[in-house]
Amino acid sequence: MISDxxxxxxxxxxxEHQGRSQVxxxxxxxxxxxxxxxxxxxxxxxxxxxxxxxxREIEEEAxxxxxxxxxxxxxxxxxxxxARPAWSQRSTVFVVTxxxxxxxxxxxxxxxxFDLDSVPLDEMWDDAKAWLPGVxxxxxxxxxxxxxxxxxxxxxxxxxxxxxx
Numbered sequence: 001m002i003s004d005x006x007x008x009x010x011x012x013x014x015x016e017h018q019g020r021s022q023v024x025x026x027x028x029x030x031x032x033x034x035x036x037x038x039x040x041x042x043x044x045x046x047x048x049x050x051x052x053x054x055x056r057e058i059e060e061e062a063x064x065x066x067x068x069x070x071x072x073x074x075x076x077x078x079x080x081x082x083a084r085p086a087w088s089q090r091s092t093v094f095v096v097t098x099x100x101x102x103x104x105x106x107x108x109x110x111x112x113x114f115d116l117d118s119v120p121l122d123e124m125w126d127d128a129k130a131w132l133p134g135v136x137x138x139x140x141x142x143x144x145x146x147x148x149x150x151x152x153x154x155x156x157x158x159x160x161x162x163x164x165x
Contacts, residue, residue: 005078005088005090007044008041008092009041009044010040010092011040011096014096021116022116023113024112026111026112027112028108032087037120038125041091042108051071052068062104063102063104070098074095076090077090077127077145078091119133143158
């Protein structure tokens with residue numbers, strides 16, 4: 001059941017730099033997704049709202065401070081891993097264009113800016129190519145992904161009707 005999934009959150013910091021639109025991604029140093037580029041984010045702590053969780057995660061992972069009012073909620077992703085059910089989760093997606101501080105490495109990831117036309121989708125989770133480009137250009141997402149037994153490739157995906165998250 002979707003409402004029983006472990007809750008996580010992810011954010012993509014966007015900026016204009018030298019006339020180019022860029023997104024901040026991080027190369028994951030450990031844990032789920034190690035070695036891949038990911039957005040900033042992670043698990044909810046006890047009693048946190050989705051906005052509290054993502055603000056905390058952004059600061060922990062990249063050393064920048066975001067005002068919760070500056071978060072633009074872009075949707076939800078539901079991930080199912082039949083070969084490893086403990087990995088299944090529901091992720092709330094945010095985009096943010098204002099923050100204080102300069103991104104810096106953490107124990108969790110090494111942040112790096114990418115032009116929007118050169119996001120390293122082949123070095124990210126397989127689902128990202130289906131939804132991330134649209135979200136970075138202003139769209140919203142509500143999708144469900146089922147991963148294959150290899151725990152890396154998407155076996156199936158579908159759009160989830162709004163309001164079922």
